[in-house]
Amino acid sequence: MTFLIKEFLRKYKLDDMEQTLTLKPSEKxxxxxxxxxxxxxxxxxxxxxxxxxxxxxxxILMALAKLESFxxxxxxxxxxxxxxxxxxxxxxxxxxxxKEQNYIKIIKKSPKFHILxxxxxxxxxxxxxxxxxxxxxxxxxxxxxxxxxWKELKKK
Amino acid sequence: xxxxxxxxKKKNNFNLNFENDELEQQSIKRIREDFFNTIxxxxxxxxxxxxxxxxxxxxxxxxxxxxxxxxxxxxxxxxLNFTIVWFxxxxxxxxxxxxxxxxxxKNRKQFVVYLEKEILxxxxxxxxxxxxxxxxxxxxxIFYLIVVLFKDQLYTLINIxxxxxxFFFIIYVVIAVVTPVxxxxxxxxxxxxxxxxxxxxIDFKIKTAKSYNDLIxxxxxxxxxxxxxxxxxxxxxxxxxxISKRNWLPKSGKFKSFSKFTPYHHFFEFSTPINFQNKLxxxxxxxxxxxxxxxxxCQSL
Numbered sequence: 001m002t003f004l005i006k007e008f009l010r011k012y013k014l015d016d017m018e019q020t021l022t023l024k025p026s027e028k029x030x031x032x033x034x035x036x037x038x039x040x041x042x043x044x045x046x047x048x049x050x051x052x053x054x055x056x057x058x059x060i061l062m063a064l065a066k067l068e069s070f071x072x073x074x075x076x077x078x079x080x081x082x083x084x085x086x087x088x089x090x091x092x093x094x095x096x097x098x099k100e101q102n103y104i105k106i107i108k109k110s111p112k113f114h115i116l117x118x119x120x121x122x123x124x125x126x127x128x129x130x131x132x133x134x135x136x137x138x139x140x141x142x143x144x145x146x147x148x149x150w151k152e153l154k155k156k
Numbered sequence: 157x158x159x160x161x162x163x164x165k166k167k168n169n170f171n172l173n174f175e176n177d178e179l180e181q182q183s184i185k186r187i188r189e190d191f192f193n194t195i196x197x198x199x200x201x202x203x204x205x206x207x208x209x210x211x212x213x214x215x216x217x218x219x220x221x222x223x224x225x226x227x228x229x230x231x232x233x234x235x236l237n238f239t240i241v242w243f244x245x246x247x248x249x250x251x252x253x254x255x256x257x258x259x260x261x262k263n264r265k266q267f268v269v270y271l272e273k274e275i276l277x278x279x280x281x282x283x284x285x286x287x288x289x290x291x292x293x294x295x296x297x298i299f300y301l302i303v304v305l306f307k308d309q310l311y312t313l314i315n316i317x318x319x320x321x322x323f324f325f326i327i328y329v330v331i332a333v334v335t336p337v338x339x340x341x342x343x344x345x346x347x348x349x350x351x352x353x354x355x356x357x358i359d360f361k362i363k364t365a366k367s368y369n370d371l372i373x374x375x376x377x378x379x380x381x382x383x384x385x386x387x388x389x390x391x392x393x394x395x396x397x398x399i400s401k402r403n404w405l406p407k408s409g410k411f412k413s414f415s416k417f418t419p420y421h422h423f424f425e426f427s428t429p430i431n432f433q434n435k436l437x438x439x440x441x442x443x444x445x446x447x448x449x450x451x452x453x454c455q456s457l
Contacts (some may be wrong), residue, residue, distance in 0.1 A: 054176060085433075086273065090173070116291045140437055144279060147278070147279070147440045151350055
């Protein structure tokens with residue numbers, strides 16, 4: 001069972017600024033176990049990332065999670081752009097590895113157009129991962145844009 | 157001929173790739189081969205130049221020692237001969253400098269091209285600093301002037317004992333060849349200018365020996381930002397520690413002792429070729445954050 005941050009916030013009304021957080025002893029235990037659950041999932045995600053054979057594998061998962069938060073159809077070119085990588089061949093073996101390990105699904109629409117998705121069905125922890133990465137991670141593409149903006153501002 | 161051309165094209169088009177162990181091994185092998193080929197070619201030039209200078213030493217008379225007179229040196233041909241001999245010595249020195257530079261700087265052209273590509277991908281431009289070469293040219297000009305101005309004294313010294321030539325050559329090598337190499341090993345770096353006074357310097361080390369264990373990183377890069385603030389400035393230092401701690405930056409750079417004793421704070425980062433782009437971007441974003449916060453503080457004051 002996966003536990004989302006959104007659910008956690010809603011359950012204890014943490015995002016409601018008008019209400020004060022008052023917990024009974026029994027609720028406190030539940031609150032702590034929920035928090036522990038959340039943390040253990042985050043740890044499992046990091047453990048998974050650490051065990052992915054190449055660095056690019058982890059990066060692809062991050063890019064997919066980021067892109068899935070605002071796009072429905074994602075292909076390999078989108079991932080490449082998100083990671084700001086010059087050649088697609090740098091990612092091929094990582095795509096193969098992730099598919100083999102069942103972390104991602106690749107749907108081949110045509111010989112050149114492949115749709116990618118995180119396999120959340122077999123890896124439910126990746127739902128929280130998608131949520132976390134989508135919200136907090138700055139992709140290289142975004143970082144590059146930020147840096148360029150800053151650089152140009154200074155010139156003026 | 158076409159085959160050779162194709163082979164040459166293939167050689168030039170070889171892209172360094174560090175995506176997996178196999179490709180990394182191939183790339184390092186390629187760097188190693190290139191390194192030894194350039195050294196061998198330069199050694200060949202040095203040997204031929206040494207032979208040429210020995211022959212020319214006997215052809216161009218040295219005054220009062222091999223039959224020539226001191227007056228010969230004041231004639232135009234004598235002066236030209238003298239300049240040619242000095243030119244050969246300088247070229248020899250240059251090749252010595254080049255080989256020392258190759259060995260100490262680990263300045264592999266192919267890897268620099270790879271880094272330049274990665275930097276371009278991020279939208280930045282780099283500049284390779286050549287402090288060593290500038291110093292080499294400067295010291296050689298000074299040596300030439302000394303030799304031209306004090307040649308009479310030098311000739312009289314040579315007449316007393318020929319070993320003085322060797323002594324003079326050793327001094328020349330130490331000051332005009334070895335010192336630029338040592339100076340360059342600290343200063344010659346790849347520099348990315350982000351803004352006026354804000355830059356990142358990149359230095360790298362490549363272990364090309366076959367005996368190194370496969371588990372050890374064979375190529376590693378050191379990134380260093382410009383001077384951020386004085387260590388004595390408490391408020392800026394606090395901000396520096398806050399930013400660098402939050403982003404897991406290493407406390408010291410390539411030279412640990414240097415980072416301890418310098419009165420300035422720098423952002424340091426360590427990377428391998430595969431994650432170079434990410435680390436560089438990370439450092440750029442931190443510099444952006446630093447710059448914005450400093451500007452904010454200045455405005456509030």
